[in-house]
Amino acid sequence: MNRLFWKIFVWFLVAMFLVGGTLALSVASSRIDSADSRFRSVADRVVRLEAEHAARVFEQGGPAELQKYLAEMSDTSPARPGLFTSEGRNVLGQESAPVLMPLIFRASRTYETQFETDHDTRVLAQRTYGPSGKSYVFYTEIAPPTFGPFHSGLRELLIRLAAIVIVGILVCLWLAHYITSPVLRLQHAVREIAAGKLSTRVGATLGRRRDEIAALGHDFDHMAEHLETLMNVQRRLLQAISHELRSPLARMNVALGLGRQRSGEELQSTWDRIQKDADRLNEMIAQILTLARLESESDIAARRTIELSLFLQEIVADADFEARSIECSVIVVLSEPLLVRANTSLLRSAIENVLRNAIRYTERGSQVEVSLLADSVNGQTIAIIHVADHGPGVPEPDLVNVFRPFYRVADSRERETGGVGLGLAITDHAIRLHGGAVSARNSPLGGLIVELRLPAISQPMPLLYRHSNQ
Template sequence: MMNRLFWKIFLSFWISLILFAGAGLLAASLFLERTHAQDEIESPRDRHLTYINEARLVAKIEGIEGLKSWLKKLDRTEAIPFLLIDRAGKDLLDRPISSHLAERLDRRRKPRRPTDERRSPGRRDLIQVPGAGEYLLVPNFQAVTLNRVLSRPRVIAPPVIVAAIVSGLVCFLLAGYLTRPIRRLSNATHQFAAGNLSLRVASTMGRRRDEVADLARDFDHMAERLQILIGSQKQLLSDVSHELRSPLARLQVALGLVRQRQQHQTNAELDRIEHEAERLNELIGQLLSLTRLESNTQLTHSEPVDVAALLAEVAENADFEARAANRQVRTINNSLSATIEANEPLLRSALENVVRNAIRYTDENTSVDITLQHDPEHPGWLLVQVRDHGPGVPDDMLTKLFEPFVRVGDARDRESGGYGLGLAIAERAIHLHGGVISASNEPNGGLSVRIRLPLNQAK
């Protein structure tokens, strides 16, 4: 039970090897049967005389070269090799001659009586070749081996072809049987990693009862547990965020009442309380936005959005904020006209989060550059690039920038007012639009965030 798939693979290859071996034996058997059938119709001596007559005719018409060609053709078709031997005891095709055959030829060439020299048995086997002397056509029965039989193309080819087709079909079916569920599992893991936690694959395995089906069931069990855990985490985050809103609202009301009683006098402690309450309110708002984005699997509302116009508006608003910190936001080559089907507020929020993050970390007296173009590496996609001129981030943090609450430097983030949620919200929003967001360090300093959006969503 633990090795069901192992036995399927083992037996399939074993059967294929048996088929090939059986094909070889079948080929030899069929050839020998055909040879015996020919012998029943025509005796070996009669066939020998037929070949002698053919050889004489070829020698007379085509000479020694034609005789060589005829002999090669005969050698490819006959399991019994026929040697054409001259007076010196050499074969016309330089094939080896056994000592037993050489002795037998010597005895045949010697006449029994001087008066019977003209009627020597060897005379009937002689083949006169103009300009090349006399040759003797002799069958070499001792050279008939299994290897020679199997090496005849017309003998071995049909069974081997049949065996190859059958075994190839078996291997093809086995490969499909093994790879189809593995491809389903691979696609499922990609979709699961992309956020589709409700995906299950065991039902697509049919009646399989092997290790692959066990793996599919284990995957479903893992997916179910992860879905429950992540769902609980999201629900907890959402509940806590909502619960924090109520005491925070009461705190802000109480703060306003205190200020009224003091007739709006300046108080550093109250200002500090108000500042921290605003920050807490902003954090709760971002947490609620993140939980809403993570709970959605597709856009609830979409409309045609001009990406260039949206970027120009985001850049103008961000530039107004950046100038207060001796920074600026620029759009470069933003003349491209591109309209996609998107949720305008959600896409705007994603772009604003990325741009504000760049403003936060670019050096003073530098700019945040925003470019829009068709992606040169992916036809049919738009590429939005937001590049700052700050210190960048460590390479091992590039893939973690879009995770919630991830900070490159805690002290720097506290000073800048960041919570580690802006890029996470942007990543979820871009993902809902079918896009991809990534970050990389520039060679001459600074961080670039690239947002790719598919054009095929445009109506």
């Protein structure tokens, strides 16, 4: 979320600064050229007048008056003026820098003001004539004015730049928020749909937008509505079929009882086989109804606080009794005392389904190992239950699918073990209703590890129970 927002914000900001910087450089360049042009125009007129006045002062007042006039010019401005004959001789007899001679001679041959730059100083030379008609060359050096960092023009420019930057940042923030906020709402809605809340919609949160993102939101709402309709139809169909099957199954059980009473010993094995299939159908119908009920609920009632480690040990003891009939065992290898709020019937069913699944596939003579650990995520204590078997495991591509209803990794193996692919789906829904999550992974030592994560209401406590085979 934040990554997309800040990416868009930064790109808008960079684009704004690039455009603004290019525009500022262009304006500054044109202003420099314009300022230089204005300087040359003004300087040309001023230096012509000064040159004529200097020649007049020299011819009418002599060198002393000229020196006095030039000194006054130096006192009132940064200029350092001088007057030369057309042959390049300083009329005051002062020595001049040799580098000035080319400029002096160049000015003596034209009436145009000659400009030259010497480092940061502008040097100007202008031909003029005295009252006697004699030709002279007047030159002056003008140091450009220097401005302090708090010059009023610079200060005004900095204030304008700061205002532009602040406004630009605010506009970029608004644009980034305007673009990313509906995307974030869509992301939240997708997660709600994935969590089973099919009634989630985003159209009302998009306001009066009429762009492609709004169209995407409305298309999302249509999709969610269609999914909700399909899922509701599927649930109602499963519930209806399950309820309708209950009655003929009940009559079948009555018929089985009567058949056992009226037949001889030679048909008992047949009745046992029919009874086994009827029991399996009953169990499957019960699981379908349980799953349909869980899928239709968004929360669970009748919660109470339980000590999870003791609760888990009771379930493991019952599972171990069942496992011994197929020469296996279920043990608790590690347990930490943790308090959780849960619907005990629902949580027991979720854990038992995982344990029965592990017993079903673990190798004969092996152990199904159960552990209860505590973890902390963002200050929230999490109870983690691990159930590890020593079976063949599950192919990696199927690990994300084992919690889907009616999903079976291998049909032939499931038929042999009696599974229909509903137990882990019930576990997934039950744990998610408790605010937790379920996942599965293959153990490096072989077998499958199913992890159940539940929010706890107590901090981790000292180790309560540990089982050792040594």
